[in-house]
Amino acid sequence: MQKTFPVVQEGVKQQIELGKAIRRRYSHFLPRQFDPNSVKFRSTNRNRTILSAKANFLGMYPDEKVLPITVPSDYAADCVNNVICNCRRRDVLQRIAKGLEEFKDVAENSEVHSLFSKLSRLTGEPSITVDNFWRIPDTLRCEKRHLPLLLNASNPWYSDELLDELEHLNTRINRFTSGLYTSGIAREISKIRSGPLVSEIFGRMIEKLNRTGSEFKYYAYSSHDMTLFSLLTALGLQNVTSSEIGGWLAYASSLFVELFIRSSDNSAHFRIIYRTAATSIFQNITPQISKCHGKFYCPLTVFEKIQQDLSIGGLPISAFCQLTSDLIP
Numbered sequence: 001m002q003k004t005f006p007v008v009q010e011g012v013k014q015q016i017e018l019g020k021a022i023r024r025r026y027s028h029f030l031p032r033q034f035d036p037n038s039v040k041f042r043s044t045n046r047n048r049t050i051l052s053a054k055a056n057f058l059g060m061y062p063d064e065k066v067l068p069i070t071v072p073s074d075y076a077a078d079c080v081n082n083v084i085c086n087c088r089r090r091d092v093l094q095r096i097a098k099g100l101e102e103f104k105d106v107a108e109n110s111e112v113h114s115l116f117s118k119l120s121r122l123t124g125e126p127s128i129t130v131d132n133f134w135r136i137p138d139t140l141r142c143e144k145r146h147l148p149l150l151l152n153a154s155n156p157w158y159s160d161e162l163l164d165e166l167e168h169l170n171t172r173i174n175r176f177t178s179g180l181y182t183s184g185i186a187r188e189i190s191k192i193r194s195g196p197l198v199s200e201i202f203g204r205m206i207e208k209l210n211r212t213g214s215e216f217k218y219y220a221y222s223s224h225d226m227t228l229f230s231l232l233t234a235l236g237l238q239n240v241t242s243s244e245i246g247g248w249l250a251y252a253s254s255l256f257v258e259l260f261i262r263s264s265d266n267s268a269h270f271r272i273i274y275r276t277a278a279t280s281i282f283q284n285i286t287p288q289i290s291k292c293h294g295k296f297y298c299p300l301t302v303f304e305k306i307q308q309d310l311s312i313g314g315l316p317i318s319a320f321c322q323l324t325s326d327l328i329p
Contacts, residue, residue, distance in 0.1 A: 011048075014251065017252075021275070039061075040070065040218070042221050043081075049223065053220070056220070079317040079321070083224075088321055088322055088324055096327060097179075103176055108130075115165075133173065140158065140166070172247075179194075180238060188327075194310055202304060205303075232255070253277065254275045257270060257271075257272060258273060269299055272289065
């Protein structure tokens with residue numbers, strides 16, 4: 001099986017269309033000509049997110065020749081935009097979580113063990129575990145979409161029914177990976193997977209309210225699906241993508257955190273907007289946040305409380321990731 005897939009032409013087109021849609025949505029807000037003090041892009045250092053950011057920017061500002069994309073050089077240390085950054089504490093938490101009954105009931109039963117053995121035999125992969133299982137449905141899905149003839153010729157055992165079974169299991173495992181447990185360990189995992197990004201977004205909104213970033217209007221992260229999903233989980237919006245493949249956000253999906261000032265009392269509010277390439281609709285999902293109580297504009301204090309719940313006590317994430325003594329059973 002093929003194991004890696006770069007951004008294909010279809011994905012580039014989707015990002016360009018997304019950029020155009022963003023420009024239309026915020027035409028009253030974004031500068032007509034690109035202004036680096038107002039609009040900023042940040043990517044991981046992976047090719048697919050860099051190319052996605054470039055295509056997105058091209059859709060927003062097609063006449064610009066300079067692409068203002070910040071790309072951190074150390075992917076492993078980028079815990080803001082990379083939920084699988086090097087972090088010893090997260091790894092220990094995940095190992096502890098795998099000992100919980102709710103995890104074992106889903107991923108450590110005899111049916112799953114039998115399935116993994118079967119897949120190992122069929123694919124030639126020497127050892128399939130809950131940690132690398134995602135590669136199988138991910139690869140099969142991509143080959144089905146882009147290389148269907150190769151898929152059927154190389155894998156006579158393949159069927160759509162099998163892929164559906166794998167996708168269902170993969171979704172459940174992905175939710176555990178994202179920290180969606182019923183026990184208190186969920187919050188500890190979320191502090192690492194979601195906390196740095198939530199904190200950075202909230203800090204930027206506070207800067208705007210304090211007018212220390214008065215010219216700044218738009219900051220975009222070009223991220224992996226699991227990073228965006230972690231932001232959704234922090235907001236309690238994980239079920240928004242329950243129908244998507246693997247439970248993650250679909251390709252070219254986007255989340256927007258919008259900041260508003262209510263003119264009547266000068267109070268700060270926010271909205272969460274979600275868009276998928278499939279519908280092309282900017283959907284306000286703010287009312288689905290439990291603490292927003294069905295409101296389309298939610299008090300910023302709700303976002304602040306979420307940020308505080310994921311706080312790591314002012315420590316740099318690199319230092320927090322080394323703290324594990326309190327986790328030893």
